[in-house]
Amino acid sequence: MKVLVTGANGQLGQDLVDAYAAGVARETVATPTADVVGLGHAELDVSDEPAVWAAVRDVEPDVVVHAAAWTDVDGCEGDPDRAHRVNALGSWWVARACEAAGAAMVMVSTDYVFDGTGGARDGGDPRPYDEFQPIDPLNAYGRSKAAGEQLVRQTLAEHYIVRTAWVNGARGSNFVRTMLRVGRERGEARVVDDQIGSPTFTRDLAAAIRELSVTGRYGTYHRTNAGTCSWYELAAATYELAGVEVDLAPQKSSELDRPAPRPAYSVLSDRHSVQSGLTPLPHWRDGLRNLLVELGELDA
Numbered sequence: 522m523k524v525l526v527t528g529a530n531g532q533l534g535q536d537l538v539d540a541y542a543a544g545v546a547r548e549t550v551a552t553p554t555a556d557v558v559g560l561g562h563a564e565l566d567v568s569d570e571p572a573v574w575a576a577v578r579d580v581e582p583d584v585v586v587h588a589a590a591w592t593d594v595d596g597c598e599g600d601p602d603r604a605h606r607v608n609a610l611g612s613w614w615v616a617r618a619c620e621a622a623g624a625a626m627v628m629v630s631t632d633y634v635f636d637g638t639g640g641a642r643d644g645g646d647p648r649p650y651d652e653f654q655p656i657d658p659l660n661a662y663g664r665s666k667a668a669g670e671q672l673v674r675q676t677l678a679e680h681y682i683v684r685t686a687w688v689n690g691a692r693g694s695n696f697v698r699t700m701l702r703v704g705r706e707r708g709e710a711r712v713v714d715d716q717i718g719s720p721t722f723t724r725d726l727a728a729a730i731r732e733l734s735v736t737g738r739y740g741t742y743h744r745t746n747a748g749t750c751s752w753y754e755l756a757a758a759t760y761e762l763a764g765v766e767v768d769l770a771p772q773k774s775s776e777l778d779r780p781a782p783r784p785a786y787s788v789l790s791d792r793h794s795v796q797s798g799l800t801p802l803p804h805w806r807d808g809l810r811n812l813l814v815e816l817g818e819l820d821a
């Protein structure tokens with residue numbers, strides 16, 4: 522199997538390249554090692570359609586794993602045209618090039634396509650979103666990813682759309698690494714406790730994407746680590762496990778005054794994935810522990 526990874530220098534992209542090169546031996550699906558080509562932003566700008574076609578033509582992949590995206594949520598809010606160009610049109614160009622080359626595609630998408638009510642508009646408790654619920658993004662980033670999903674679906678039958686959330690890896694910028702840095706620099710941190718989601722770790726997610734991408738069961742899937750928490754709880758667990766003494770206090774999202782609104786509740790249900798035969802991802806606390814080991818913060 523030959524695989525092309527876009528956004529290969531991003532936090533997920535780097536672990537995807539590793540996962541495909543190493544193969545995945547899991548309970549449900551074992552896959553052999555793949556011949557993998559990773560192209561970072563400098564090698565392939567996905568908003569450049571001719572460049573995307575040329576890359577897919579040159580590499581001749583069986584599967585393109587499209588991890589490239591403009592992930593700066595507040596930046597997207599200030600420049601929705603760029604967000605659309607990269608996240609929506611970029612995904613479309615990849616799908617069109619795959620269609621012409623006879624390749625399948627994995628598009629990595631986001632919990633931010635949902636509105637954060639968890640279907641509880643009537644005042645009931647929010648429930649995890651499944652793949653069949655209507656989307657209604659709150660911000661420009663979510664709208665650009667939602668448009669990308671739609672363009673991929675209408676272009677290429679052989680697609681997997683993988684929605685994930687709250688992504689953290691050893692290489693790249695993310696919440697866990699930022700919390701460790703801020704905690705050590707300042708000895709104190711304030712973190713929102715009114716956004717609930719499922720932290721997801723790139724090692725686990727990359728393995729899950731690889732597993733899905735050899736099934737031939739095209740469609741949309743939710744893949745996050747198990748369990749839910751607030752950002753505040755994730756920060757507390759990070760400091761506790763890493764043994765970093767920090768004066769941590771909760772705050773409300775409204776106090777931050779950020780340009781882009783965030784969904785209050787964006788937990789994704791993995792029922793469809795698991796009933797389809799895919800391996801459940803570990804609990805987020807296990808993913809966090811493994812990440813801290815990889816970062817040298819914890820002994821294995």
Ligand SMILES: NC(=O)c1ccc[n+]([C@@H]2O[C@H](COP(=O)([O-])OP(=O)(O)OC[C@H]3O[C@@H](n4cnc5c(N)ncnc54)[C@H](OP(=O)(O)O)[C@@H]3O)[C@@H](O)[C@H]2O)c1
Pocket residue numbers: 527528529530531532533534561562563565566567568587588589590591592607611629630631632666685686687688689693694
């Ligand atoms: N991070 C999260 O919490 C989260 C949550 C849900 C879903 N996702 C999705 O997961 C995927 C991977 O995200 P990540 O967390 O690994 O983010 P990331 O570390 O920001 O990686 C994204 C990569 O895409 C590259 N990129 C940006 N614009 C590009 C362009 N026009 N052409 C080619 N590459 C471009 C970036 O390069 P530069 O930095 O050099 O621009 C970066 O290396 C994305 O599809 C994202 O939407 C992420």
